[in-house]
Structures are given as C-alpha cells and as structure tokens.
Amino acid sequence: MEPTVFVPTDLYVMLSAVMFVMGAMGVLLRRNAIIIFMSVELMLNSANLALVAFARQWGQVDGQVFVFFVMTVAAAEVAVGLALIVAIFRARKSINIDEMHEMKG
Amino acid sequence: MDFQTVDWAASLLAILPEILLTILAVVVLALDAIWPESRRRKLGVITALALFGIALIMLIFSAPPEGELADQLLLGGMIRYDILTQIFRTMVLIASALTCLISVDFARLGRRGEYYALIIIATIGASLMSASADLIMAFVALETTSISLYMLAGFLRGDERSAESGLKYFLFGAFASAIMLYGLSLLYGFTGQTNIYLLAEGLTSGRIGDLPVLVAMIMIAVGFGFKVSVVPFHFWTPDVYEGAPTPITAYISVASKAASFALLMRFFMAVFPSYDAVWVQMLAVSSALTMTLGNVLALAQKNIKRMLAYSSIAQAGYALMGVVAISAQNGAGMAAVTFYMFMYTLTNLGAFGVVVLTSRATGSEAIADMAGLSRRSPALALAMTVPLLSLGGIPPAAGFFGKFFLFNAAVDANFVWLALVGVINAIVALYYYLMVVKVMYVDRSADEEKPIAISASYRWALALSAFGILFLGVIASPVYNWALEAGRGLLF
Numbered sequence: 303m304e305p306t307v308f309v310p311t312d313l314y315v316m317l318s319a320v321m322f323v324m325g326a327m328g329v330l331l332r333r334n335a336i337i338i339f340m341s342v343e344l345m346l347n348s349a350n351l352a353l354v355a356f357a358r359q360w361g362q363v364d365g366q367v368f369v370f371f372v373m374t375v376a377a378a379e380v381a382v383g384l385a386l387i388v389a390i391f392r393a394r395k396s397i398n399i400d401e402m403h404e405m406k407g
Numbered sequence: 408m409d410f411q412t413v414d415w416a417a418s419l420l421a422i423l424p425e426i427l428l429t430i431l432a433v434v435v436l437a438l439d440a441i442w443p444e445s446r447r448r449k450l451g452v453i454t455a456l457a458l459f460g461i462a463l464i465m466l467i468f469s470a471p472p473e474g475e476l477a478d479q480l481l482l483g484g485m486i487r488y489d490i491l492t493q494i495f496r497t498m499v500l501i502a503s504a505l506t507c508l509i510s511v512d513f514a515r516l517g518r519r520g521e522y523y524a525l526i527i528i529a530t531i532g533a534s535l536m537s538a539s540a541d542l543i544m545a546f547v548a549l550e551t552t553s554i555s556l557y558m559l560a561g562f563l564r565g566d567e568r569s570a571e572s573g574l575k576y577f578l579f580g581a582f583a584s585a586i587m588l589y590g591l592s593l594l595y596g597f598t599g600q601t602n603i604y605l606l607a608e609g610l611t612s613g614r615i616g617d618l619p620v621l622v623a624m625i626m627i628a629v630g631f632g633f634k635v636s637v638v639p640f641h642f643w644t645p646d647v648y649e650g651a652p653t654p655i656t657a658y659i660s661v662a663s664k665a666a667s668f669a670l671l672m673r674f675f676m677a678v679f680p681s682y683d684a685v686w687v688q689m690l691a692v693s694s695a696l697t698m699t700l701g702n703v704l705a706l707a708q709k710n711i712k713r714m715l716a717y718s719s720i721a722q723a724g725y726a727l728m729g730v731v732a733i734s735a736q737n738g739a740g741m742a743a744v745t746f747y748m749f750m751y752t753l754t755n756l757g758a759f760g761v762v763v764l765t766s767r768a769t770g771s772e773a774i775a776d777m778a779g780l781s782r783r784s785p786a787l788a789l790a791m792t793v794p795l796l797s798l799g800g801i802p803p804a805a806g807f808f809g810k811f812f813l814f815n816a817a818v819d820a821n822f823v824w825l826a827l828v829g830v831i832n833a834i835v836a837l838y839y840y841l842m843v844v845k846v847m848y849v850d851r852s853a854d855e856e857k858p859i860a861i862s863a864s865y866r867w868a869l870a871l872s873a874f875g876i877l878f879l880g881v882i883a884s885p886v887y888n889w890a891l892e893a894g895r896g897l898l899f
Contacts, residue, residue, distance in 0.1 A: 329582050338578055338582075348589065349588040349589045352596060359596070365592075368592075368595065386561050387574065389574075393565075399578070405571070405646045
C-alpha cells in the first residue's frame with residue numbers, strides 16, 4: 303500500500319535538531335548523573351532519527367545500518383555508565399555531580 | 408572508485424592484528440578462570456609478550472598493499488590499510504604491551520584477567536581507529552576504545568577517586584561522542600555516503616551550502632578535541648588522570664590520544680580538503696591556547712600525576728601544530744605528528760611506570776615525596792629523568808627531534824607565530840620538568856636508606872622506554888622516514 307502522506311525529510315531533521323538541543327541543554331543544566339546520562343541518550347537518538355530520515359531520502363540502507371551500530375554502542379554505554387553510577391552512589395550516597403570534587407587543582 | 412568487491416586474502420591480512428588481539432582477549436579471560444590465584448600474576452607478562460608478538464607479526468607478515476587508494480581500501484571500504492595505519496598500530500601495540508608490564512605490581516586491581524582483557528579490547532578499538540575509512544567504522548572503533556577505558560578508569564573497587572574519575576570520563580566522553588555522532592549523521596545526510604573518501608566529492612558538488620558543512624565539521628571537531636584533550640575540551644583531563652589507576656592514565660594519555668590523532672588527520676584530510684582555510688586556522692588557535700594553558704597550569708601542580716596530566720594537555724597542543732602544518736601539503740606536518748606521538752608513547756609510559764613504583768614505595772603521589780630518589784634507587788631516578796628530558800625537548804632525548812620536526816613543519820606552512828608560541832612554551836615547560844629532576848637528585852629525605860625494589864617486568868618496561876627515547880633521540884631518521892612515507896600516503 304502506498305503511503306498517503308509523505309512527510310518531507312526537512313521535518314524529520316528539524317525534529318532531530320530539537321531533540322539534540324534538548325539533550326545538550328539537559329547535559330549542561332542538570333546536576334543529577336542519571337538525568338545527564340538520559341540526556342546523552344536523547345542526543346544519540348536524535349542522531350539516529352536524522353540517520354534514518356536521511357537513509358530514506360537517499361533510498362539506501364547505509365544510514366539504517368549505522369543506526370543499528372549506534373544502538374548497540376548505546377546499549378554498551380548504558381551498562382558501563384549505570385555500573386559507574388552505582389559505584390559512586392555506594393561510596394557517597396549521592397549522584398549529584400556538583401558533589402564530586404575529590405580531586406582539585 | 409571500485410572497492411566494493413572484497414579481496415578476502417588482502418582483507419583478512421589487513422585486520423590480522425585485530426583478529427589476533429580478539430583471540431588473545433579470549434585466551435586471557437579463559438586463563439584467568441582456569442588458573443589459581445598464585446599464577447595469575449603472570450598474566451600481565453604473558454599479555455605483554457603476546458602484544459609485542461602481534462606487533463612483530465604485523466610488521467613482518469602483513470605489509471600494506473602498494474598502489475592506489477582503491478587498492479588500500481579493504482573490507483568494502485571500511486578500512487584503509489596504509490603506512491599511516493601500520494605505524495600507528497605499532498604505536499598502540501607497544502603502548503598496550505608496556506601498560507601491561509607496568510600493571511604487574513599495581514595493587515588493588517582485583518580481577519586481573521578482566522583488566523588485561525579490557526586493555527586488549529581498548530587496543531583493538533585504537534588499532535581500528537587508525538585504519539578506519541568509513542563513518543560507521545570510525546564511530547564504532549572510537550566507542551570500543553572509549554567504553555573500555557571508562558571501565559578501566561573506574562576499575563579500582565572501593566576507591567572513591569577511581570570511581571569519580573571513571574564517571575567523569577564517561578559523562579564527558581559520552582557527551583562528546585553524541586555531538587560527534589550528530590555531525591557524522593549530517594555528513595551522511597549531505598552526501599548519502601559513509602565512506603570518507605567518497606564524502607568529499609559529495610560535499611564539493613555544490614548542492615550543499617557552506618554553513619551546514621561547517622556546522623557538521625565543528626561538531627566532529629568537538630568530538631576529536633575531547634579525545635585528544637585540547638582547549639577548550641580539556642577540563643576532564645586532570646581529574647580523570649589523577650583518579651584512574653596509574654597504568655591506565657598512561658594508556659589513556661598515549662594510545663587513545665595517538666589513535667585519535669591518526670583518525671583526526673585522516674578524517675580532515677579526506678573529508679574537508681576544500682574547507683582547510685577554516686579548520687587550519689581553528690586548529691592553530693586551539694593549538695596555541697592548548698600548549699599555553701597546559702604549561703601554565705602544570706607549573707603549580709604538587710601531584711605528579713596531575714602535573715603529567717597538564718603536561719599531556721600541553722603535549723597535545725604541540726602535536727596539533729603538526730596537524731595545522733598539513734596545509735603545506737608536503738606530508739611533513741603529518742610526519743612530524745606521527746614521529747611526535749611515537750616518541751611520546753615511549754616517553755610517557757616510562758614516566759608513569761616510575762610513578763607506579765615510587766607511589767607504591769612512598770604511599771604518596773606528591774612530587775615532594777620523590778625527594779632522595781636518586782639515593783634510594785639510582786636506576787629509577789635515571790628512568791624518570793630520561794622521559795622528563797624528552798618531554799622538555801632536551802637532546803639527546805627523542806623529544807628534541809619531536810619538537811624540532813613540529814616547529815619546522817609549522818614554519819614551512821607559514822605559521823611562524825605558532826612556532827614561536829611553541830618555542831616559548833617549551834622553555835616555560837622546562838621549569839616544571841627540571842623541578843622534578845631537582846627534587847629527585849638534590850632534595851634530601853628521611854627514607855634514603857630504604858632502597859626501592861624493582862621487579863623484572865618493570866625493569867624491562869623502563870629500560871625499553873629509556874633506550875627507545877635515547878635511540879630515537881640519536882638516530883631519528885628511520886622512524887621519521889617511515890612517518891614521512893605515511894604522511895605522503897595521505898596526500899593524493
């Protein structure tokens with residue numbers, strides 16, 4: 303069945319840019335390590351959306367293959383990131399990054 | 408360009424080191440599970456020997472294919488196997504082998520097998536980074552290295568500083584890679600290509616305005632800037648370097664940095680040749696700021712690891728000077744960066760190797776506590792002095808030629824002001840490098856009667872580093888010519 307409405311690529315890219323900026327703002331403004339981490343994931347997914355939209359526009363699968371790799375990498379990153387956050391929480395009972403100043407100079 | 412047909416023999420030969428490294432990682436994990444606790448100490452030495460072996464096998468059996476670009480693009484264009492790849496692979500393999508050797512007596516590491524396996528996996532990533540010729544490959548290789556290093560930086564269980572170092576590295580690193588990934592996705596969108604050698608044609612076709620390409624370029628530059636820790640993306644470096652286990656600090660400062668420089672040079676040369684007026688200026692300013700800030704902040708440090716962290720920021724600034732000199736189009740800039748990273752690998756691993764031993768003996772990482780080292784262990788003091796002289800750029804250490812080639816390349820590329828900033832910085836930096844030498848040889852300490860024991864693996868690692876530095880400082884031409892060949896290979 304042919305799609306009845308064709309959404310132009312520009313709109314997808316604009317949406318992905320908005321997601322990217324939201325993610326970046328989250329990283330820069332929030333202080334909770336888990337929220338920062340979620341914001342980074344949002345940024346990765348904004349790139350994924352852009353890649354899929356571009357892949358459709360060019361009529362190739364390269365962009366979609368790229369997305370699979372990004373998702374795999376993001377999953378690995380989640381595992382490592384959460385483990386590190388747990389390690390910090392055990393030691394300090396807090397995951398506020400402003401309280402991480404064991405080292406100075 | 409036709410590289411879609413896969414030549415299996417050449418392709419497998421081109422990734423031979425990665426295949427062997429993967430096998431090695433599995434073997435190390437298996438030995439860790441089978442062997443009793445008492446024998447696991449040997450794992451580090453075995454891993455190091457195997458890594459040296461892999462480097463030798465690569466140099467002897469798998470030479471890069473001769474000929475055109477299309478002959479060197481293998482595995483469907485995912486990697487380019489050229490001399491640049493070969494020399495940077497040699498570097499990261501040597502770096503990881505020395506890292507394993509200086510980890511042998513490092514206390515509190517917990518499960519050794521996992522530790523060495525992670526170093527090997529980080530090395531696979533670094534080795535692929537120096538070879539990648541495709542956006543997908545570059546991203547995956549970069550993340551393979553980074554994710555293993557996040558784990559290694561936070562590896563010391565129960566040590567708050569190590570966990571903090573790991574988390575900081577992770578948060579900043581993931582943020583930088585996300586920005587870089589968005590830049591890569593834009594490049595794909597502009598051209599419909601993922602191969603970096605086909606991207607440039609699409610970018611210059613005129614369908615895309617300059618502004619979007621510059622936005623993508625800056626996003627990618629942010630990612631690289633973070634990896635090689637240049638101003639203004641350097642702020643994570645001191646904390647991460649101080650808190651991470653010392654051998655891992657050494658590894659991050661050399662292997663991950665060297666591989667990132669290889670990818671940076673290849674990427675910017677291949678993708679943005681028509682925008683070089685912009686990025687060369689951008690990198691030149693960043694280079695000047697990086698070396699100045701790194702050196703000025705290093706002057707005030709009391710902790711040796713923190714001082715070496717700021718010193719490594721400054722060193723990245725010097726090396727960036729060679730990337731700036733790419734605009735001279737004679738390969739000298741790239742050759743200078745390659746030579747610099749080669750000698751920097753040996754130099755920094757030597758220095759950090761000594762730091763592992765002294766901080767174990769004194770229980771402190773303060774520079775002041777290295778007092779009297781020349782009386783406690785003359786060999787150790789010498790093994791520290793040679794890398795420090797090399798970092799400072801004093802002959803006969805290799806750092807002299809490293810800096811000479813960089814300044815020379817910058818002048819050839821009409822960046823005389825940058826070379827001048829570099830020379831002034833090199834003089835300022837001498838102060839804090841020689842200060843450590845003074846503390847070791849002149850200052851007295853109460854512990855002078857207690858000698859420091861150096862086990863065999865450290866003797867080998869430190870001797871290798873010191874001899875390598877002196878050898879490259881006296882006979883620089885073989886490695887420099889190798890690097891020059893690599894640099895010319897990138898011009899086409």
